[in-house]
Amino acid sequence: MGRVLIKNVNIVNENRVYESDVLLEDEIILRIAPSISDANAKVIDAFGKFLLPGLIDDQVHFREPGLTHKGDIASESRAAVAGGITSFMEQPNTNPQTTTLEKLEEKFARAAETSFANYSFLFGGTNDNLEEIKRLDKNACSGIKLFLGSSTGNMLVDNEVVIENIFRNTEMVISAHCEDETTIKRNLAEYREKYGDDIPIKYHPLIRSAEACYLSSSKAIALAKKTGARFHVFHLSTGIETDLFRNDIPLMQKKITAEVCIHHLWFSDADYDAKGTLIKWNPAVKSAGDRSKLWEALLDDRIDVIATDHAPHTLEEKNNVYTQAPSGGPLVQHALPAMLQKYHEQVLSLEKLVEKMCHNPAVLFDIDKRGFIREGYYADLVLVDLDDPWKVTKENIAYECGWSPFEETVFTSKITHTFVNGHLAYEHGEFSKQRNAKRLTFNRS
Missing domain, CATH: 2.30.40.10 (Urease, subunit C, domain 1)
Incomplete structure (x- = not known):
């Protein structure tokens, strides 16, 4: 070169x-x-x-293997580069899932052949793969991912003994999707009784409610404090959760950290009428009040990272009725332009943008010689x-x-x-x- x-x-x-x-x-x-x-x-x-330093996105779903009609490592990493994202951490809910050392290395081998951006992967924790987690070298990949609420890929971890054992048996960062499954199932049953499968999308943030998020994240944080685990909460979506996090110590000293995603900073429930299931995510986009509190926590450093949770689906899939329309959407190409728009609106400084999208992911995940x-x-x-x-x-x-x-x-x-x-x-x-x-x-x- x-x-x-x-x-x-x-x-x-x-x-x-x-x-x-x-x-x-x-x-x-x-x-x-x-x-x-x-x-x-x-x-x-x-x-x-x-x-700017190349952006580091700590949460993407590039759909390979098994779901490549939605996207693959080549196509989505290429889009990421167009959006200024030069490094990504991809999630384990592919098909097959990334829950064995063999499947993890297969992903690395595929990325080495096809990725346009620097790459790593999160290793998926399940109800029955603790021994694999114990075998995982702490420098092998980005960290461990737990789905403490169900999402695409059916990787729900709901055995409390298993969760505590995972927390006690890794030095790596444990990242989690936090939503309380019992609360969501109860809410979904209530709306299904009223509307069948064609539930109006505006009820999505009531089904996957603020209560469901807070119950799960607060419980997981309490366990992290009990066990001393290094714990990172993905995609905060509610105002009430922001009070669970600290801003009185530097990031290097934090053992419990948080991330917010582009869609939860940009959209609110007022956008469901126009956007429909195109902005159906898990956790759900919630109220303008929640969005405001997320911004407040981001700017005062209770929230440490801005990410995308890039999760493409086809338009045909997204245009299904509520219960059949998958959650998630594509974001890596437009994340930086969207946050730069907030700079123009005098919401976010360039320095803070770079801190949250470049520096902090590198610090939080101990990435070598990137992010600055x-x-x-x-x-x-x-x-x-x-x-x-x-x-x-x-x-x-x-x-x-x-x-x-x-x-x-x-x-x-x-x-x-x-x-x-x-x-x-x-x-x-x-x-x-x-x-x-x-x-x-x-x-x-």
Whole structure:
């Protein structure tokens, strides 16, 4: 790849925005300085643009193996790169599920052949695979994933003895989907009695209610405190849950952390009439009041990470009646533009955006040499024009499923270049045919 010199760019990194040059050599950020000259480098004049570390998405569903009609590692990692996401952590609820060491390594082998972005995978905990978890090397992958509420893939873990044993038998980060299954089943039965299978989508946040979320997350957090486990709650969706988390200590000292997803920060239950099942997620998009409290907790550091929970389905699948329409939607291509829109609305600073989408995932999961713009780190970088409006249309959607909940949205900011390990993987709407992705490595002593 040789050398690339990015000139006159505004770097957003480690709570600063400053103008500098950045010299890349092969896979590495070689030098950061106010004025760099190199006759052998390819020069990109980035005057007026902003350079961010490559985003790290700690929660995606790329559907491979077994569900590849919805998307696969190649198609969805390519869309991620278009959205400035240079590293991802994929979830275990595929077919077959990633619940044995053999299936985990099969996923890594497939990603090595096809991924456009750096990759790792979460290992799925079940009611009966504790011995596999004990065998898992703590630096082998992103961590453990538990579904404490049912979702796509039927990986519900509901044996309390098993859950406690998992908490006590791994040093890795345990990430969880927290919704109380008993509460959800009771609510669903009530609405099914009234409407049959064609339940109006507006009742989704009442079926998968705030109560269901809080019961599960509060119980799991209590267990984490009891056992000393390192516990991360995925996709917070309610205001009441935000009070379960601390902001009085730095992230490095936290043992219990939280994530919020793009859809819970952008949409509310007022959007169900227009968007229908396209914004059906588990946990559900809830009230504007919940959304406001999520933003408050994100900005005051009770919530540590912004992610996507990218989970594509076909339009045909999504257009089924309520009980048959799967939950989830595609988001990796549009997550950064959506959060940059919040910057333009003066809700979120660029520095805080980078902290939550780049730095903190790297710190939380102990990722080696990524998530920051530092000399000696991998050259995962995103170049952004903050003032180049564009509209999301079917023609510019990169997802295999071909749709987005953001269709017809006009974003003010555009991603112009994405570097993955120093390789220019995406430039002005065009993808490189070459891949330079790597398996993520971890520093867990």
